[in-house]
Amino acid sequence: MKNIAKIVLFSMLGGAITLSSYKLFLEPDVKEITVYKEPSTRTFTTPVVNNTANLDALSNIDLTQAAEKTVNSVVHVTNTATYIQPRSLFDYYNNRGEQIEKGSTGSGVIITPDGYIVTNNHVIDNADKLTVKLNNQKTYQARVVGTDKKHDIAVIKIETDEDLPYIPFGNSDNVKIGEWALAVGNPYNLTSTVTAGIISAKARDLDGDRNIQSYIQTDAAVNPGNSGGALVNTRGELIGINTAISSRTGSYIGYAFAVPSNITRKIVEDLMEFGTVQQGILGVSGNGLNAEFAKHYEVNETEGYFIASVDEKSGAAKAGLKKGDIIKKMDHVIIKKSSDLTGFLSSKNPNNIVNVTIYRNGKLKTIPVKLSDKSILTSTAFGLELKNLTQTEKENYDISSGIRVIEVIDSRLKKNLRITKDCVITKFNEKSIESIDDLNELKSLEIKNLYQIEVIYPDGQMKNWWLQ
Incomplete structure (x- = not known):
């Protein structure tokens, strides 16, 4: 009897040891979850969302046609500038030295079959030579038709005997937040690149209190080299010109901005017809x-x-x-x-x-x-009341920029610099002045901080004054 009891006891002990060993070494690691259900006297009805239907709707969005329609109409623009590298102080003071060419690249959008292209002003600014490469690898020399620095838009033209593929303008006023958009361009010299995103915001102002811009914001990836490229909708219509990114690194982090197509189209038409933007x-x-x-x-x-x-x-x-x-x-x-x-x-x-x-x-x-x-607007700066030039006045002076003096408030300017009514100011403190809007970019408008001024007198004589 004692032997039977011993056998039962050892059997139970062996089973316990075996079970413990399995639990400790062999059973998968499962986290213990404690569920606490709070008593409730109310009944809640949870709406059921058909996520499958939403996924089906997204999967039915076809961006390939828009990409195919536009990728051949976006070009690679190379800006080549030539400058002199002095090799000594003698070269520096005599404007001599080694001639060096420096190139930068961006994108452009063909908008007519005969070769008119819209891009950013900063892409073609200060160019001695502009080269345009199409998606079929053909290259052309381009000329500048006109620029608008305020909105960072420029129009260039290439000459070709064949009709080119182009992107039609869409109506940017009809663009809706949340709709799909494609950015087409040449980031980091990677030609014919297409990225997708949505319209994140409209009428975005990046100029703070100046309120001179109104961008379309998108989360389609835009990087250096995309500037001047196309932002298009799912129908392949141009809804914006990619212009800027918001980034601490200089590369895309989720925010990109485009000049709306309605603004771009108006600027393009003005530059092609008048050579300047009518405001x-x-x-x-x-x-x-x-x-x-x-x-x-x-x-x-x-x-x-x-x-x-x-x-x-x-x-x-x-x-x-x-x-x-x-x-x-x-x-x-x-x-x-x-x-x-x-x-x-x-x-x-x-x-x-x-x-x-x-x-x-x-x-x-x-x-x-x-x-x-x-041109009816006036502004006061450095002791002068100033007004924008009309196109006729620009033609009479044979200049493309400047603002007209309509009143001399500080008599010292009249006495020391002979500045009178109808003089034209083309530079303040070494900054070219195209309109009174440019005055906002100067650090100060007080006469005590005026150290340089370039003046065209009513008789046509030009004088560059250094005051300090």
Whole structure:
């Protein structure tokens, strides 16, 4: 009997040891999960989302046709600049030395079958020679038709006997946030590169308080070399010219920006027809509303453009727009912030009539306004009241840029530099001045900080003054 008990005891002990060994060495590692269910007296109904349907919708998006339509219409642009490398101080002071060529590259978009190409101004700036390579490896020398530094757009032209593939302009006003887009260009000299993303934002302003730009933002990968290339929709229509990226490294980190096609098309047409960009203005100044500005202006609206002043010579004044009006819409474009207004006006010419919807005294009112020419605007800098030149004035002086003096506020300039009414200023502090907008880029506009000025006098004589 004792033997039987011993056998049972040893059997139980052996089984325990075997089980423990399995648990310790052989059983897979499974994390213990404690589930706690909180008592509830309420019943919740959870909606069921058909994720399969969403995946099917995404898989049905075909970007290949848009890529095929556009990749042959985006070109590789090489900018070659020649400069002199001095070999000694003697060379330096006598402008002598070794002649060196330096090249940089970017992209461009063919927009007509006879060889007109749109690109960025910074891609072709200061070029001594421009070379365009098509996707079929043919190369051409290009000439500059016109440039717009403000919007960073340029038009160049190549001569060819064959019709070229081109990308038609789409309507960037109809672009929707979240829709698919392709960026086509030549990043890092990798020709014919196509990347995909969505439209992340519209009317994006990268200039802070200056509010002179209105970009389309996309998360399609854009890198150095993509500049001047195409942003297209799924139909293969041009909706923007890729221009900038936001990055601490200089390479793509998720944010890219394009000049909208409606603005680009208007600039291109002006450059091809007039050689310069015609700027239509409303003739008002103010701010895009937000919580801060709404409090400052003592209004309840937090969206729209608040009119703080109206130029008395402008179409806005003639149409009856007033200080305190809030612009809510321009034609069919909703105005929520300053860059919405800037972007809309950048696609318009002087004398265009636009329907301006304003909020006044608790009611919406639509007023037709005839846009004015930008030349009516004035600005004050360095003791001078200044105004943009008209195209006729530029032709009379045989210059492409400059601003006209309409009043000398500081008499020292009249006495010491003979600057009078109708003089033309082409440079302040070594910076070329194309319009009064360029004054905003100067560090100071006070006369005590003026050290250089280039003047064209009414008799045509030019003088470059160094004051300090």
